[in-house]
Amino acid sequence: xxxxxxxxxxxxxxxxxxxxxxxxxxxxxxxxxxxxxxxxxxxxxxxxxxxxxxxxxxxxxxxxxxxxxxxxxxxxxxxxxxxxxxxxxxxxxxxxxxxxxxxxxxxxxxxxxxxxxxxxxxxxxxxxxxxxxxxxxxxxxxxxxxxxxxxxxxxxxxxxxxxxxxxxxxxxxxxxxxxxxxxxxxxxxxxxxxxxxxxxxxxxxxxxxxxxxxxxxxxxxxxxxxxxxxxxxxxxxxxxxxxxxxxxxxxxxxxxxxxxxxxxxxxxxxxxxx
Ligand SMILES: [Zn+2]
Numbered sequence: 356x357x358x359x360x361x362x363x364x365x366x367x368x369x370x371x372x373x374x375x376x377x378x379x380x381x382x383x384x385x386x387x388x389x390x391x392x393x394x395x396x397x398x399x400x401x402x403x404x405x406x407x408x409x410x411x412x413x414x415x416x417x418x419x420x421x422x423x424x425x426x427x428x429x430x431x432x433x434x435x436x437x438x439x440x441x442x443x444x445x446x447x448x449x450x451x452x453x454x455x456x457x458x459x460x461x462x463x464x465x466x467x468x469x470x471x472x473x474x475x476x477x478x479x480x481x482x483x484x485x486x487x488x489x490x491x492x493x494x495x496x497x498x499x500x501x502x503x504x505x506x507x508x509x510x511x512x513x514x515x516x517x518x519x520x521x522x523x524x525x526x527x528x529x530x531x532x533x534x535x536x537x538x539x540x541x542x543x544x545x546x547x548x549x550x551x552x553x554x555x556x557x558x559x560x561x562x563x564x565x566x567x568x569x570x571x572x573x574x575x576x577x578x579x580x581x582x583x584x585x586x587x588x589x590x591x592x593x594x595x596x597x598x599x600x601x602x603x604x605x606x607x608x609x610x611x612x613x614x615x616x617x618x619x620x621x622x623x624x625x626x627x628x629x
Contacts, residue, residue: 357619358398358400358616359398359589359602360399360400360589360623361394361401361601362526362553362588362589362590362627363405363551363554363592364390364404364591365406365593365595366404366423366593367406367407367419367423368386368387368423371410372385373499373500374595377557378594380558381595381600383593383597387423387426391427391428393598396598397602400430401629402430403431403433403590403629405436405492406420406436406462412467414464417433417436417446417447421457432459432627433454433457433458434458434459434461434462434492435460435462436461436463436464437461437463437480439468441476441479444476444480448483451483451487458489460484460526461489461490461492462491462492463477463492465495465512466495466496466503466504466507467503469507471507471512471515472512472515472525473512473515473519481520481523484523484524485522485523490526490549490626490627491523491524491525491526492528493528494528495508495510495513495527495531495538496509496529496530496532496533499595510531510537510538510541511534511537511541513541514541514544514545517548518545524547524549525548526550526588527548527549527550527551528590529551529552529553529592530550530552530574531550532555535573535574535576536573536577536580539576539577539580542577542586543581548586549586549622549626550587550588551590552588552590552604553589553592553595553596554595555570556570556596556604557595557600558597558600567607570604571608571609574587574608575608585617585622587618587622588618589618589620605618605619
């Protein structure tokens, strides 16, 4: 049995959390106690905690994420979410500086924010991330809200940034779903480009089984295209997906047995230094 690291987890313990409907569909209580129990039960030995959106559209403040990680007994490490303003960039860099041991990277919510990844507002953040070898995660693909901007969340928009900043580690969340083949090209093309497979499987659809097969087939093809699984990182996107569903997806990938531990933890350990 391989070690498992979950590189994409949300939690707020706030009643205004916009992910609560997803938790309900998955039959989850969506609290710290349940998350830690599910991690234990599924052999997940660590995870990265990201802000969920709260009502009104803003993400949960990063201080709350640091708090929840502090209460996790060392199981969760914070990723700081950075919005599109110079004050958000300054605050996030400052918070990362003051919590150097804990903070493992940053996240930008493309599509929820109508902004492209190479917007100059983020220059200072990328300078810091690059100098500290901290990855920047980007929401890519479908947005959980109906008014998200797919033009901005399309993974190919990250190509410009990856060309400009070859030294910056980029992670496309959700493998750009539904533009999975495009992310296959990005991880193939750019040495510092990675993708997580979080949030790809959600329960409750009539075609749940067929959809799982279809997504697994697309991710498998992207791995074949990239020529290996060195750039692919496991994540659940709890509470959007459960550890059981996310592990079922991994199980369906038609790849060599020795590629699975890379996806489950080795790649994350290298990229996030966890
Ligand atoms: Zn997420």
